[in-house]
Amino acid sequence: MSGRIARAFTRAAREGRAALVVFVEAGDPSLEVTGRLLPALAEAGADVIELGVPFSDPIADGPAIQRASERALAAGTSLANVLDLVARVRSGGLDVPVVLFGYANPVLAMGEAAFASRAAEAGVDGALVTDLPPEEGQEFASTLRATRLDPVFLLAPTSPPRRVKIVGRMSRGFVYVVSRPGVTGVRADVPEGLEDLVTRVKAGVGRLPVAVGFGISTPEQVAAVARIADGVVVGSAVVLALEGAVAAGEDPVVAAAALVRRLAAATGR
Amino acid sequence: MAEKFVVPEADAAGRFGEFGGRFVPETLMAPVEELTLAYAKARADASFRRELHGLLTTYAGRPTPLTEARRLSAELGARIFLKREDLLHTGAHKINNALGQVLLAKRMGKRRVIAETGAGQHGVATATAAALMGLPCVVYMGSVDIERQALNVYRMRLLGTKVVAVDSGSKTLKDAINEAMRDWVANYGDTHYVLGSVLGPHPYPRMVRDFHAVIGRETRAQARKVLGGKLPDLLVACVGGGSNAIGLFHAFLPDRQVELVGVEAGGRSSAPGEHAARFGPGRVGVLHGTRTLLLADEDGQILPTHSVSAGLDYPAVGPEHANLAALGRTRYESVTDDEALAAFHALSEKEGIIPALETAHAVAWVLREAPKRPGSTIVVGLSGRGDKDVPSVARLEGLEGVAS
Numbered sequence: 089m090s091g092r093i094a095r096a097f098t099r100a101a102r103e104g105r106a107a108l109v110v111f112v113e114a115g116d117p118s119l120e121v122t123g124r125l126l127p128a129l130a131e132a133g134a135d136v137i138e139l140g141v142p143f144s145d146p147i148a149d150g151p152a153i154q155r156a157s158e159r160a161l162a163a164g165t166s167l168a169n170v171l172d173l174v175a176r177v178r179s180g181g182l183d184v185p186v187v188l189f190g191y192a193n194p195v196l197a198m199g200e201a202a203f204a205s206r207a208a209e210a211g212v213d214g215a216l217v218t219d220l221p222p223e224e225g226q227e228f229a230s231t232l233r234a235t236r237l238d239p240v241f242l243l244a245p246t247s248p249p250r251r252v253k254i255v256g257r258m259s260r261g262f263v264y265v266v267s268r269p270g271v272t273g274v275r276a277d278v279p280e281g282l283e284d285l286v287t288r289v290k291a292g293v294g295r296l297p298v299a300v301g302f303g304i305s306t307p308e309q310v311a312a313v314a315r316i317a318d319g320v321v322v323g324s325a326v327v328l329a330l331e332g333a334v335a336a337g338e339d340p341v342v343a344a345a346a347l348v349r350r351l352a353a354a355t356g357r
Numbered sequence: 358m359a360e361k362f363v364v365p366e367a368d369a370a371g372r373f374g375e376f377g378g379r380f381v382p383e384t385l386m387a388p389v390e391e392l393t394l395a396y397a398k399a400r401a402d403a404s405f406r407r408e409l410h411g412l413l414t415t416y417a418g419r420p421t422p423l424t425e426a427r428r429l430s431a432e433l434g435a436r437i438f439l440k441r442e443d444l445l446h447t448g449a450h451k452i453n454n455a456l457g458q459v460l461l462a463k464r465m466g467k468r469r470v471i472a473e474t475g476a477g478q479h480g481v482a483t484a485t486a487a488a489l490m491g492l493p494c495v496v497y498m499g500s501v502d503i504e505r506q507a508l509n510v511y512r513m514r515l516l517g518t519k520v521v522a523v524d525s526g527s528k529t530l531k532d533a534i535n536e537a538m539r540d541w542v543a544n545y546g547d548t549h550y551v552l553g554s555v556l557g558p559h560p561y562p563r564m565v566r567d568f569h570a571v572i573g574r575e576t577r578a579q580a581r582k583v584l585g586g587k588l589p590d591l592l593v594a595c596v597g598g599g600s601n602a603i604g605l606f607h608a609f610l611p612d613r614q615v616e617l618v619g620v621e622a623g624g625r626s627s628a629p630g631e632h633a634a635r636f637g638p639g640r641v642g643v644l645h646g647t648r649t650l651l652l653a654d655e656d657g658q659i660l661p662t663h664s665v666s667a668g669l670d671y672p673a674v675g676p677e678h679a680n681l682a683a684l685g686r687t688r689y690e691s692v693t694d695d696e697a698l699a700a701f702h703a704l705s706e707k708e709g710i711i712p713a714l715e716t717a718h719a720v721a722w723v724l725r726e727a728p729k730r731p732g733s734t735i736v737v738g739l740s741g742r743g744d745k746d747v748p749s750v751a752r753l754e755g756l757e758g759v760a761s
Contacts, residue, residue, distance in 0.1 A: 144659040145531060145644060147538045148382040154525055166656035192380055192643040197657030219380045219643060223370060246387030266384055270543035 092185035092213045093238050093261035096135045097297040097318055105355040106314035107135035109299050110348055111189060111323030113156035114139050115165025117334050119173050124341045125330075126177045130184035132345040133352025136262075136299075138216070138321065139174070141167050141190030148218045150273030152324040155331065167194040167203070171210045178211030187214040187240055187261070192224075200228050204235040214238030214261045222254045229258045242266055245285050249292060256293030262319060263293050266302045274324050275303035278312045286316045307354035314355045322351055362686055364610045367677075371559020374683060376650075376676035379558040380643045385538070388545035389646075393560045395465045400567065405464065409568075412456045416489065417446045419453075419571065423579035423736070428707045433727035438589065439710070439739040440576050440605060447482050449713065449741030450569060450601045455482035455551060457568035459490050462549035469544070471495045472551040473537040475502055475530035475597065476668035476715060477509025478741055479553030484518035486551075494518040497536040499529040502667045505749050527661045530597075530671045534645050554598025555675030558646030562675050569604025576736055577608045584734060591616045591730070594738030595718040596689060597633070597668050599675040601740035610686060619678060620722045622664030623691035629654070633662040635674045636682060636689035642673075649676040665694035665753070666714035666746070696721040701743060701750060713741035714750070 100107035110129050114122050122139075129137055142160035146153060167190070174186055188207065195203050195217055207215065214237055220228055222241055229239035238261030243252055245268065255263060265286060268279045282300065289298050300313050301321025313320045326344050333343035371377045379389055399405040413419040421444050426437040442450035455472075462470050470492050474480030480496040487494035496513055500522045503510050513520050526532040534557075541550040555562045555569075580589050592609060594602035596619035609615045624632030629652070639650035644659060651673035652660040664670040674689075681687040692700075697714055700721035705711045712720055719737050727735060743750075 143657075144526060145535050147535050147645070148384065148542070150539070158525070161658060166658075168656065193651075193653060193659070194657035196642055197640070197653060197655065218382045219646070221379065221381060221383055221386055224378055224380050224648075242383035244384045244387065247383060248387075251383075251386070269384060269545065271539045 093136060093187070096185050097262060100135050100355070101318065104357055106317060106357070107297070107299065107319040108133055108352050108355050109136040109138055109301070109319050109321040110134035110326055111138040111140060111321060112326055112330070112344070113142060113153060113160050114170040114173060115142060115160030115163050116156040116327070116330060117159050117340065118163045119165060119169060121340055123173055123177055125344060127180070127182050128341045128345040129348055130182060132348040134184060134348055136185045136187060136319070138187050138189045138323070139170065141170050141188055141194060143191040143194060146191060148271055150271040150324060152274065152327050153272050156327045167198055171206050171212070174212050175210035185213040186211070187216060187238070188212055189216045190218065192217050192219045200231050204231045204237055208235045208237055212237065214240050216240040216242070216264060218242065222251065222258055225258070233260060240264055243289055245269065245281070252289055252292030256296060259293070259296055262297040262299050263289065264321065265289050265298055265300045265317070267300050267304065268302055270302070272302055272324050274305040274328065278309050282313070283316045307350050310351050310354040315357055320355060360613060361611045362613045365680060365684070367559060367563045371563065373677045373680035376648055376679040377559060377562060378648050379646060380648060381558045381646045382542070384542045385558070388541060389558050396461060396560050396564050399461050399464060405460070409457055409460055412460065413453065413571065417452045417456060418444060420575045421445060423576060423583065425583070426708050432707070433724070434731040435727040436734045437723060437727065438580065438734070438736045440572060440736055442572060442601065442738065442740050443710065443712065443716070443742035447478070447485050448744065449478040449482065450572060450604060451479045451482035451553060452485065453571060453604070454553065454565050454568040454600065455479065455486040458549065458551045459483065459486035459492065462492065462551070463490055465549060467549040468547045469493050470549050470551050471497070471537050471540050472553060473497045473530065473533035474553065475533070475670060476666065476713070477502070477506040477513070477745060478668060478713070480518070480520070481509050481512050481516070483551045483553070484513040484516035487518065488516045495521060495540070497521050497523050497533040497540070499523050499527070499533050501528040502530065506667055506745055508745050508748065529667065531659065538645070554600040555603050555677060556598040556645055556647060556673065562647065562677055565600055566603045566607060566677060569600050570607045572601065572604040572738065573606060573608030576605060580736060588612055588615050589736045590733040591618065591735045592738070593618045593620060593719045593723055593735060595620050595669060595715045595740060596674060596678060597671050597715060599678045601738050603675060603677055605738040606687060617687040618722065619687060619689045620718045621689055621691040622666060622669035622718060623693040624663040625694055630661045631663050632691065633664045633669050633671060634691040635672070644673045647676050649673050650679045665697060666718065668713070668715040669718065690722055692718050692721040692725070696725070698750065700724055701746070710739070711743035711747070712739060713743045714746045716740045717743070
């Protein structure tokens, strides 16, 4: 409810395009690189940044993001120093909304209330905790809302109308629709039935913007999803671009920004 | 008559007190709910119970005997009984749950089963049940465990199961569970995930416990018979996730006078990463879909664990155990790798029973504790046989020059 997320979606809609939500893992390959990366992604056209908080056991993630988590943890990344990083880039003038994306245990270890106040202070705009579904995330969501942070929840193709409604009530900022069963990763196609799914979700969540992710990696896929959703999430493809650049001895920030620029050009309707 | 303990049952959200629940991504909520409904239906269905009972008696070898360990008893000064789950088909208690879940998978119309395994016992049990019921099976196993449990890997392959090596993280049980959950979330339309312990999101902790509760029911009746209508003073079982322990304990929970002790892996030392003893240094957190006691660092990252026994080498404990401990009904102790190895030898030499290294932890604690309780009656959950561990123990002792 900092309003930054809502404004980003409104602005994109006004410009006749979907908002581009870009996921990167904080601390992959180092927090120093992430610190340079965030402004570069914003500059390249990311409307919202989903900043992954690494966890030792990321059950919802495919191989690309698993490797990124392992690299980030090996580089000493923790939830606390991710929050410090956000504070640093915010004071450096970063204006793009930042949503933390992670797993429950690091948040519980810090304490939900401590997490919320420290995140708000750092300039974080929202949080999505993958393994806190609405049933288990009631208290967390209200703590976030009370701290003026946007709780973001996932919906899946299998979420029944009842759950869509609950998620619509509990979420702020936007709702994240998982395009297909399975884990995060790069896929070649856009799943059939996605348009129906997005229509169904939109009908259930009121005025909240709906972003679609999981398996979206190319400008063509971005264009296809942009026609039906308010936002498009790209994660593993960006993570792989970073990984590839590091392996090739190139600047990962330049490589990721170049990819995001191509993706951003495909968000028009 | 002592006052009865009121046994807490999982509520509709799968909570045992503050533990349990369903901490899974939205993508897993549908399969978890489907399973909850299917299991509730099966549990209430006499034909399901009859079919499972038939498999347990005519295929798996239930009931298992309660053996009095006479030489150990004479030496320790207490009456020691062994609940012989090692005599079950496939050599461990795991088959109770595997048969139950694969039977349930068939009723649900699933055409494929997957499982994780640590020591390989649950993998072998699931592979066996899948072969029996004609379902293809894939088992995920950490590459470190594949190395130290080579015999069980080959057994699974003989049974027609595909064993997939997991190379991420610590390459042990927790990573195998991560990978099985990823498979399930992508394939739940036709796939059932046969989780092997009282862990994971609801309904697993309760369902797996129900399938193992037969251990305690039999023990209760058998003990009463040999003890002239009395109950034993103490039950002891090893605890990784805690399936054999909860199976043994459950029928005795109301009887406060029966002391219940779970034995965890103390590993090499109490330093972080060197053991798998969750009670004590453990924190309340969330792993693999459940809120429970687990080993994590102050940033909430799950710590690596160590145990000489692959089946106890896991950072979290089942939520029902965490709750029973919080209520003071059960308590948990740990023994070191060395104590477990000594018990492995002791039971082999004194009783002619080679226990699994997991099971040897429970035996080790009894060796330490029984002399302090002269005349008491103690039942040890003999959860599995040790054939699978013989090569690694021989190697360990050969390398360290301990073998005589």
